[in-house]
Amino acid sequence: QKEVEQDPGPLSVPEGAIVSLNCTYSNSAFQYFMWYRQYSRKGPELLMYTYSSGNKEDGRFTAQVDKSSKYISLFIRDSQPSDSATYLCAILTGNQFYFGTGTSLTVIP
């Protein structure tokens, strides 16, 4: 079983839509939960991180963690064409990172 499973997509939404991206993880010892955004032919860049259950908001982005269900989500409000990218969930436990396979998102103007 993979440490982190991510809905593969791809997702295609109209501009202004609310986007929901999801991952599940297997190990309840995981400590930090992160979301990265990766544009085509670029390295990933960190969007948000959290270490506790609940919601964390940053502008149009909300990261949600449910440790009891081992489920993490990223919500994007008022999606923009510039949000078109691949989104990667990631988990840090100890000194080691585990990434999901990524969800490709296209926001259509």
Added chain:
Amino acid sequence: EAQVTQNPRYLITVTGKKLTVTCSQNMNHEYMSWYRQDPGLGLRQIYYSMNVEVTDKGDVPEGYKVSRKEKRNFPLILESPSPNQTSLYFCASSWGTGGRETQYFGPGTRLLVL
């Protein structure tokens, strides 16, 4: 400008010919890491380093070596590359304890092994 640099950005080589991909960061980060990214498999950690002379295996270390002789540099060595090491490689860095979650990634190195 704070950044992680990798060289080369593109590399075509043949099976068995030793190669090194360099990684350098200018942020004085303790933690550095190498990943490979493959379609359908995502990003997988190869090796990481908590500080100078401290390295450890990630998820997929077979066929790779690393060294950390200076804080800013973390080269990835393929002693005898094989076609299954054809991939997109990323180096990343972050602070050590109390900051590892904020990783900065390099631009990537695309490797083709024939």
